[in-house]
Amino acid sequence: MPRLSSDVSVLGPATRVTGRVSGDGGLRVEGKLRGDIQISGDAEIAAGGNVEGNVAAASLDISGTLLGDVVASGAVAIRSGAVVRGDLRGSEISIEPGSRVSVRLATEFDLDLGSADAGHAAKRR
Amino acid sequence: MAGTVIGEGLSVEGDITSDEEVVVQGNLRGKLTSSDAVSIGPSSVVQADVAGQSVSIAGQVTGDVSAPERVDIQAGGRLVGDVKAARFTIADGASFKGAVDMEV
Numbered sequence: 001m002p003r004l005s006s007d008v009s010v011l012g013p014a015t016r017v018t019g020r021v022s023g024d025g026g027l028r029v030e031g032k033l034r035g036d037i038q039i040s041g042d043a044e045i046a047a048g049g050n051v052e053g054n055v056a057a058a059s060l061d062i063s064g065t066l067l068g069d070v071v072a073s074g075a076v077a078i079r080s081g082a083v084v085r086g087d088l089r090g091s092e093i094s095i096e097p098g099s100r101v102s103v104r105l106a107t108e109f110d111l112d113l114g115s116a117d118a119g120h121a122a123k124r125r
Numbered sequence: 126m127a128g129t130v131i132g133e134g135l136s137v138e139g140d141i142t143s144d145e146e147v148v149v150q151g152n153l154r155g156k157l158t159s160s161d162a163v164s165i166g167p168s169s170v171v172q173a174d175v176a177g178q179s180v181s182i183a184g185q186v187t188g189d190v191s192a193p194e195r196v197d198i199q200a201g202g203r204l205v206g207d208v209k210a211a212r213f214t215i216a217d218g219a220s221f222k223g224a225v226d227m228e229v
Contacts, residue, residue, distance in 0.1 A: 009135045012128025012145045019139010019155055025132050035139055 013048055133168050167201055
């Protein structure tokens, strides 16, 4: 059996899933998922991947397409080439040039106005 | 390389349709259809009809299984459901309850 490491799950490019994916570990979507993701690990929507549903994960890295809301305890990264529409909540959110987004952002951090390095400090939380 | 892996600890409730190899090590409830090989790992619990080019079962499956090529229940594997396949093996230590149609 190839790829025995089972802590990262993969929905391959020729795979379509209709339904809910939940549980422990990470998930990389290279194919098409219509349904919600709720996992304890890191989620990734690879280039060519397509998710229509809400995502709850430790972090989310998007290079593909996402139509849905995101709640991440960690970072949400929207890469170049990604298409994203929905509400995003995470500890930090980055949007690369070359992506197309129609989103509402919510990040939770303390603004330390006393420090000249406030932006940096907040980002690191 | 397996195109799709449902890892241990992960659960899918719904339908999976694929044109590549699918390895299930977690849990699945719904339906699994692939035009390539399907492998159900030893730790997995599957409540679904499973169809693949070939299907190998080392975990627990409840549902009908069909494959144009072959269905193999490995030692420790357990299948409750009907099997439709040209070739069918049940390893020593496997359990099986259901009907078999080998299209003779």
